[in-house]
Amino acid sequence: MSIRFLLSRLTQVVLTILLLSVIVFGLARLTGDPVALMAPAEATQEDMDRLRTSLGLDQSLAVQYWRFVSNAAMGDFGTSIRWNEPAADIILERFPATLLLASTSMLFGVLLALPVGILSAVRRDTWFDNFGKVVSLAGQSMPTFWIGIMLILVFALYLPIFPTSGYGTGWHLVLPSIALGGYVAAAIMRVTRSAMLDALEADYVRTARSKGAPERRIILIHALKNAAIPIVTIIALQSATILRGAVVTETVFAWPGVGKIAVDAVTARDFPLVQAAVLFMGCVFLLMNLLIDMLYVVLDPRISYARR
Amino acid sequence: MFTYGPRFARAATLGIAMLAINSLPVDAAPEGEIVVAQPLLRQQFDPTAMVATTDFLTFDMLYDGLLNLTDEGKKPALALSWEISEDGKQFDIKLREGVVFHNGDPMTAEDVKFTYDTVLGPENTHSYRQAFANSVERVEVLSPYEVRIVLKQPWPAFFTSVRYSPLGIIPKNYYEEVGPKEFLKRPVGTGPFKLVDQQAGEWSRFEAHEDYWGGAPDVAVVTQRLVSEPFTRYAMLERGEADIAMGLTGPLLERIQSNPDIKIVAAKYSGTSALHFSRTEFPESANREVRMAIAHAINREGIAQSILAGVCESASSILTPATFGHLTGLERISYDPEKAKQMLRDAGIEEGHEVSFSIHTQSFGSLPNAPQVLEAIAGNLEAVGFELDRRPYETGAWLAMMRAGNQTGIFYGPSSIPDDGGETINGWFSSKSVWSSGNVNVPEYDEIFNKQLMEPELEEREKLIQSFARMEHERLEAVPLFWCSTPFAINSRISDWTPGVGSGYHLNLDKLKLAN
Numbered sequence: 001m002s003i004r005f006l007l008s009r010l011t012q013v014v015l016t017i018l019l020l021s022v023i024v025f026g027l028a029r030l031t032g033d034p035v036a037l038m039a040p041a042e043a044t045q046e047d048m049d050r051l052r053t054s055l056g057l058d059q060s061l062a063v064q065y066w067r068f069v070s071n072a073a074m075g076d077f078g079t080s081i082r083w084n085e086p087a088a089d090i091i092l093e094r095f096p097a098t099l100l101l102a103s104t105s106m107l108f109g110v111l112l113a114l115p116v117g118i119l120s121a122v123r124r125d126t127w128f129d130n131f132g133k134v135v136s137l138a139g140q141s142m143p144t145f146w147i148g149i150m151l152i153l154v155f156a157l158y159l160p161i162f163p164t165s166g167y168g169t170g171w172h173l174v175l176p177s178i179a180l181g182g183y184v185a186a187a188i189m190r191v192t193r194s195a196m197l198d199a200l201e202a203d204y205v206r207t208a209r210s211k212g213a214p215e216r217r218i219i220l221i222h223a224l225k226n227a228a229i230p231i232v233t234i235i236a237l238q239s240a241t242i243l244r245g246a247v248v249t250e251t252v253f254a255w256p257g258v259g260k261i262a263v264d265a266v267t268a269r270d271f272p273l274v275q276a277a278v279l280f281m282g283c284v285f286l287l288m289n290l291l292i293d294m295l296y297v298v299l300d301p302r303i304s305y306a307r308r
Numbered sequence: 309m310f311t312y313g314p315r316f317a318r319a320a321t322l323g324i325a326m327l328a329i330n331s332l333p334v335d336a337a338p339e340g341e342i343v344v345a346q347p348l349l350r351q352q353f354d355p356t357a358m359v360a361t362t363d364f365l366t367f368d369m370l371y372d373g374l375l376n377l378t379d380e381g382k383k384p385a386l387a388l389s390w391e392i393s394e395d396g397k398q399f400d401i402k403l404r405e406g407v408v409f410h411n412g413d414p415m416t417a418e419d420v421k422f423t424y425d426t427v428l429g430p431e432n433t434h435s436y437r438q439a440f441a442n443s444v445e446r447v448e449v450l451s452p453y454e455v456r457i458v459l460k461q462p463w464p465a466f467f468t469s470v471r472y473s474p475l476g477i478i479p480k481n482y483y484e485e486v487g488p489k490e491f492l493k494r495p496v497g498t499g500p501f502k503l504v505d506q507q508a509g510e511w512s513r514f515e516a517h518e519d520y521w522g523g524a525p526d527v528a529v530v531t532q533r534l535v536s537e538p539f540t541r542y543a544m545l546e547r548g549e550a551d552i553a554m555g556l557t558g559p560l561l562e563r564i565q566s567n568p569d570i571k572i573v574a575a576k577y578s579g580t581s582a583l584h585f586s587r588t589e590f591p592e593s594a595n596r597e598v599r600m601a602i603a604h605a606i607n608r609e610g611i612a613q614s615i616l617a618g619v620c621e622s623a624s625s626i627l628t629p630a631t632f633g634h635l636t637g638l639e640r641i642s643y644d645p646e647k648a649k650q651m652l653r654d655a656g657i658e659e660g661h662e663v664s665f666s667i668h669t670q671s672f673g674s675l676p677n678a679p680q681v682l683e684a685i686a687g688n689l690e691a692v693g694f695e696l697d698r699r700p701y702e703t704g705a706w707l708a709m710m711r712a713g714n715q716t717g718i719f720y721g722p723s724s725i726p727d728d729g730g731e732t733i734n735g736w737f738s739s740k741s742v743w744s745s746g747n748v749n750v751p752e753y754d755e756i757f758n759k760q761l762m763e764p765e766l767e768e769r770e771k772l773i774q775s776f777a778r779m780e781h782e783r784l785e786a787v788p789l790f791w792c793s794t795p796f797a798i799n800s801r802i803s804d805w806t807p808g809v810g811s812g813y814h815l816n817l818d819k820l821k822l823a824n
Contacts, residue, residue, distance in 0.1 A: 033707075033708055034704075036704065036707040036708050036711055038359050039359070039360065039435055043435045043436070044742075045742075046438050047433075047434075047437055050432075050433050050437070051359070051433050051435075054433050080508070082351075082509070083351055083508035083509050084352065085508045090508055090509060093508075149537075149539050149540075152539070152540065152543045153543070156543055156547055157543055157546055157547060163547070163549060164540060164543040164544050164547050164549055165535065165540045165543070165549075166549070251536050251537055252537045252539075252540060253540065254533070254534070254536070254537070254540055256509075260536070261509050263536065264509060264534065264536060267536075269704060
C-alpha cells in the first residue's frame with residue numbers, strides 16, 4: 001500500500017466531508033424556519049426577530065455557512081438550540097452508546113449468520129437451506145422499525161422477558177441488538193452461503209476429501225478459510241450499514257445514541273445539532289470505508305494499491 | 309487467515325459480560341417515583357427566557373407564578389390577593405409569606421420585581437416579552453411582601469390568560485450569583501419539585517420540594533423521559549416502566565380502551581379549532597351562506613366519536629367552556645349534507661367547484677389525529693360537491709405558510725391555549741391578527757377587541773367577549789370544529805390525578821396521588 005494511495009484517499013475523504021457539510025447546511029435550511037417552529041403561536045414578529053437574532057439566524061446564509069465550517073474545523077459545532085449545550089459534546093457523549101449497540105448487533109448478526117450460512121451451503125437444497133433462504137430474504141425485506149416494534153410486542157409485552165426500551169443494563173441491549181443485528185445477518189448469511197458453495201466445489205476440497213480428511217476439518221479449515229475474503233468484506237461493509245440502521249433502531253428503543261438525537265434534532269429544527277450529528281456520522285462512515293479498503297490488502301495478498 | 313483483532317475481541321467480551329453480570333431487568337419504578345414518557349422534552353429551565361408553551365411542562369414543576377394554572381383554572385399562588393386601581397393601571401399585590409426557594413432562601417417582593425424586570429429587559433427573549441413590555445411600566449417593591457405593578461395601559465388579561473401571571477418567579481440573589489447560563493443547568497424556584505439531574509435530550513429528574521407552600525407532593529421523584537416512538541411509550545406504560553404516557557393517538561387509544569389496567573386522564577379543553585377561509589383564494593367564501601353550507605357539510609359528531617375516539621367533542625363556538633368569555637347555550641350547527649348542497653346551489657356554487665385545502669400532516673395538542681380528521685373533513689366537503697386541491701404541510705411548513713399569509717382557500721386554524729377569549733380574537737378574528745392574515749375584517753370585532761383590552765372589570769370584560777361569541781355565532785366568519793382535550797394514559801399505580809384545565813402542558817403533578 002503506497003503512501004500515495006493513502007494520501008489520495010484522504011484527500012477524497014476531506015473533499016467528501018466538505019461536500020457533505022454544504023448538503024447538510026443547505027438541507028437543514030430548506031425545511032423551514034426554526035424560529036417559526038419554536039416560538040409559540042401567538043408570539044409577535046418582534047418576539048420572533050429577537051429570538052432569531054439571539055440564535056444567529058438573522059445573518060446571511062453565506063455568513064452562517066462560513067461560521068459553521070470554520071468553527072467546525074476547530075471542533076466547535078455551535079450550541080444546540082434545543083438543549084443549550086455544545087452540539088459536539090452531545091454527539092460525543094452519545095457515541096459510546098451507538099458504538100456499543102453497533103458492536104453487539106454485529107456480534108449477534110455474525111454469530112447467527114455464519115453457522116446458518118455455512119450449514120446452508122453444506123446441506124444445499126435441503127429443508128434447512130430453504131429455511132435459511134426464507135429467513136434471510138425476510139430479514140432483508142422487513143423494515144427495522146417494524147421488527148423493533150414486533151420484538152417489543154412479543155418479548156416485552158406478551159412474554160415480559162426484556163425491558164421495552166431504554167439503556168442501562170445488558171438486558172436493555174438484547175432487543176435492539178436483535179432488531180439491528182438481524183438486518184445485517186441476512187446479508188452476511190447469503191454471502192457466506194454462496195462463498196462456501198464456491199469453496200466446497202474447489203479442487204483443493206476434492207483433494208482433501210480424497211486424502212480422507214475429516215468432513216468437519218474440510219468445512220471449517222479448508223473451505224471456510226478460503227471463503228473468508230467475501231465474508232469479511234460483507235461484514236466490514238455491513239458495519240457501515242449498521243450505523244444507518246442505528247438511527248431507526250435507536251428511535252424505536254429510545255436508545256440514547258447519536259441516531260436518536262439526530263432524529264430528535266431534525267424534528268426540532270435544531271440546526272447545529274443536525275449538522276454535527278450528520279457530519280460526525282459521515283466522518284465515521286468515510287473512515288470505516290477507508291479502513292475496509294486497507295483491510296483488503298492485509299487479507300488478500302493478491303490485492304495491491306501500489307502503482308505498477 | 310482472518311483473526312479478530314484484540315480490540316474487537318475486547319468489545320465483544322464486554323458486550324457478553326454486560327449481559328451476564330446484570331441479573332434481571334428492573335420493571336416498575338421504585339415506590340414514590342413516577343416516570344412520564346413524553347414525545348417531547350423541554351430542558352429550557354429559565355422561566356424568564358420561555359421559548360414555547362411546552363416549556364410549562366417543566367416550569368410548572370420548578371416554579372410558581374403569582375397565579376398558577378390548576379385543574380380548577382387559575383388560582384392565587386405566590387400572590388395571596390390583589391387590588392386593581394380604578395383606572396386599571398395599577399395592580400397592588402400581596403404576596404404569600406413563608407414561601408421558600410429550593411435553596412432555602414425566602415421568596416420576597418424583591419424576587420418578584422427582579423423576575424419581571426428581567427423579562428422587561430431589552431435583550432430578553434421571553435416569547436411573550438412584547439406583551440409584557442407593551443403593558444408594564446415598572447414594578448415597585450412596597451414592602452417585603454407587597455409589590456405594585458404599574459401599567460402603561462389596563463391589562464385585564466394578566467389575570468385571565470395563562471401566558472402572563474403564571475410567569476415563574478426566580479430567586480434574585482441566586483440568579484445574580486450563578487448567572488443565566490449556570491441557572492439553566494441548576495435552576496432554583498419555589499415550585500413543588502426541584503431539578504436533581506438531567507441528560508440533555510434524554511431525561512430530566514425532579515425531586516419533591518419538601519417545604520413546598522402548598523404541601524409536599526405525594527410523588528417523591530418524577531422522571532420526564534423523551535421517547536419519540538408512540539408504540540414504545542405505550543409499551544413502557546403497559547409493562548410498568550412508565551406511569552404516564554403522553555401523546556398517544558389513533559389505534560393506540562383503541563388499544564388502551566381494551567386494557568383494564570390502563571386508563572385515560574384528560575386535560576380538558578386544551579385545544580379548539582375552526583375552519584377559516586381565504587378571501588383571495590376562495591372569494592365565494594365572503595358569502596355567509598357558503599360558510600354556513602360548509603358548516604352543515606361536516607360530520608363533527610361522527611369524526612369526534614370515530615377518529616378522535618371521544619378525546620374531542622363537536623364545538624358550538626370557537627371559545628371552549630373553559631375559555632374566559634365562553635357563552636353557554638349556543639346551538640351546534642347540524643350535520644345536514646343535503647341542506648349544504650342546496651345552500652351551495654343557491655349561492656351559485658357549481659358541482660366540482662375547485663378549492664385548495666391544507667392538510668396538516670402532524671398531530672398536536674389542539675387536534676390529536678389531525679391528518680385523519682382533516683382528510684375526513686375533505687371527504688365531507690367533496691361529498692357536497694367541492695373538488696379539493698389538497699395541500700399537505702408538516703408543522704414547520706404550515707407555520708411558515710400561515711405567517712406569510714399564503715393560506716389555502718379553506719384552512720384549518722387551531723388554538724392550543726384557548727384560555728382567554730380576548731387572545732382568541734387577537735389571534736384569529738381581529739383585522740390585524742397574525743393567523744387570519746386580513747381574511748377576517750369585521751369592524752365590530754376590532755371594536756370589541758380594543759374595548760376588552762382596556763376593561764379593568766372582569767365581569768364587564770367577560771360580557772364583551774361573550775358579545776363577540778354571540779355575533780360570531782351569527783356571522784360564522786370561521787366554522788367551529790372541535791373542542792379537544794389532551795389525553796394522558798396512566799397505569800394503576802396512579803390513583804388520582806387531574807391535569808390543569810385549558811392547556812395540555814400544565815400537568816399538576818404535585819396533586820397526583822399514588823395508589824397505596
